[in-house]
Amino acid sequence: MIRASRETLLTILLIVAALAVGNVITARLPKADEVANLPFVHTAALGVPVTMRTGTFAVTKVDASPIVGTQLDTAVTGGLFLVLTVDVTASGEPLYPASDDLRIVASDGREFGGRPPVREVCGPAQPGLTLTCMLPVEITPDALAGSRLRLPAANRDIVGPGESEYAEIDLGISADAAAELAGRTTPILLAKPTVKGK
Amino acid sequence: MTHPTPGTPETPSGATRAPLAEGEAPESTPLERVKKAYDLVSDVVSPKTIGIVVAALAIIVAGLVGGWDTVEAVDKDVPTVEAGTPLATGPFEVTLLRAYSTDGIKPAIYPAQGKRYLVVVAAIKASGTEPQWANQLRDVITLSAPGLDQKAIQPTVYRLSDGKIAGQAQPSMTTEVVCVWEQRSSAPIPPTAQLRVDQRSWRQSTLDGSFKRLDPDPIAVVDLPITQLDRP
Numbered sequence: 001m002i003r004a005s006r007e008t009l010l011t012i013l014l015i016v017a018a019l020a021v022g023n024v025i026t027a028r029l030p031k032a033d034e035v036a037n038l039p040f041v042h043t044a045a046l047g048v049p050v051t052m053r054t055g056t057f058a059v060t061k062v063d064a065s066p067i068v069g070t071q072l073d074t075a076v077t078g079g080l081f082l083v084l085t086v087d088v089t090a091s092g093e094p095l096y097p098a099s100d101d102l103r104i105v106a107s108d109g110r111e112f113g114g115r116p117p118v119r120e121v122c123g124p125a126q127p128g129l130t131l132t133c134m135l136p137v138e139i140t141p142d143a144l145a146g147s148r149l150r151l152p153a154a155n156r157d158i159v160g161p162g163e164s165e166y167a168e169i170d171l172g173i174s175a176d177a178a179a180e181l182a183g184r185t186t187p188i189l190l191a192k193p194t195v196k197g198k
Numbered sequence: 199m200t201h202p203t204p205g206t207p208e209t210p211s212g213a214t215r216a217p218l219a220e221g222e223a224p225e226s227t228p229l230e231r232v233k234k235a236y237d238l239v240s241d242v243v244s245p246k247t248i249g250i251v252v253a254a255l256a257i258i259v260a261g262l263v264g265g266w267d268t269v270e271a272v273d274k275d276v277p278t279v280e281a282g283t284p285l286a287t288g289p290f291e292v293t294l295l296r297a298y299s300t301d302g303i304k305p306a307i308y309p310a311q312g313k314r315y316l317v318v319v320a321a322i323k324a325s326g327t328e329p330q331w332a333n334q335l336r337d338v339i340t341l342s343a344p345g346l347d348q349k350a351i352q353p354t355v356y357r358l359s360d361g362k363i364a365g366q367a368q369p370s371m372t373t374e375v376v377c378v379w380e381q382r383s384s385a386p387i388p389p390t391a392q393l394r395v396d397q398r399s400w401r402q403s404t405l406d407g408s409f410k411r412l413d414p415d416p417i418a419v420v421d422l423p424i425t426q427l428d429r430p
Contacts, residue, residue, distance in 0.1 A: 075362055076359040076360040077359060078372065110327045110328075116365065117363075118362070138366075139371075140368065140371045143370075
């Protein structure tokens with residue numbers, strides 16, 4: 001029978017312990033893929049401009065109504081249209097904000113958005129000129145309080161991964177403000193995009 | 199253990215038997231007997247013929263146990279539910295409410311020569327916490343009626359509140375929509391709209407790896423009496 005010396009046993013124990021510690025460290029460290037896929041989030045509040053790689057965006061006003069329209073069209077909902085007035089300044093090239101991909105995220109995690117039944121196409125915003133647009137989002141009144149706007153830096157491509165850079169803007173809607181917004185019934189006319197100061 | 203004496207043949211079971219007499223033929227094995235029997239008919243029954251007969255028998259047996267029943271026959275097992283029953287289809291909860299026939303409903307549906315429209319009003323609510331495209335309703339509702347336009351066998355979906363094409367249905371928010379099928383005006387208007395509702399699973403496609411609503415599974419049949427609307 002082979003008898004292991006005390007040094008041999010100690011060496012084996014040390015190797016096993018080192019492997020165990022290494023395994024724990026590796027499991028707890030973030031993986032390269034996870035880090036590479038993390039979204040790049042810019043947080044801001046109502047009225048505060050946020051700069052992303054495609055341009056600078058600011059939500060300047062929040063309004064609501066069950067009826068919104070353009071000069072040609074009208075949409076009606078059993079819920080509410082939350083209408084955001086957004087200033088957009090492109091950074092390097094003409095830009096259409098990702099109005100179909102934006103989401104209003106309720107405090108309980110529900111997400112509202114997508115292409116609205118009526119809209120005024122926002123853009124293209126030109127570099128150096130601030131374009132003001134009105135963007136409607138269909139939503140339930142009970143999701144207004146504490147909701148945030150999640151605005152991607154660019155429109156999603158048809159193929160490929162989703163946009164990983166976005167602004168998360170607190171719309172500043174308190175419970176009282178939500179009740180007041182939910183009670184509004186005056187139809188909102190979506191103004192055509194206008195260049196600020198012109 | 200006893201050993202057979204030399205020259206005494208041993209059977210497969212180990213038992214011994216008497217040596218063969220002069221002119222006596224050795225006892226044949228079962229395999230040899232089958233081969234001998236097949237040799238008698240081998241000029242008629244070839245391996246190919248045997249294969250054809252086995253295949254024909256398989257087809258007949260499959261038919262006897264219902265393998266050749268039509269899809270409609272399978273649908274008979276799907277429960278019929280009342281109008282107004284909420285049904286979980288995967289992308290939405292769908293409630294089928296009422297059905298109409300019409301020549302057109304302006305401003306969404308315009309009259310056309312040789313056509314009428316079968317219209318079903320439904321309430322949908324997106325499942326989960328994200329918006330869902332309302333036109334997925336086309337994949338979960340199937341109408342059975344004579345004279346449907348085979349090129350547009352899936353309905354066009356409009357919002358009832360404003361007549362716009364239904365875009366995205368929002369979570370926890372009920373949206374009433376109108377599903378419209380085109381029917382030849384020469385075909386009779388059925389007394390009821392029989393609608394089959396399917397459930398679909400959200401899973402990764404084994405063909406292209408993308409995530410889709412796949413595997414339609416009929417969960418209910420709803421019969422809605424058809425009311426004729428006045429001309430537009």
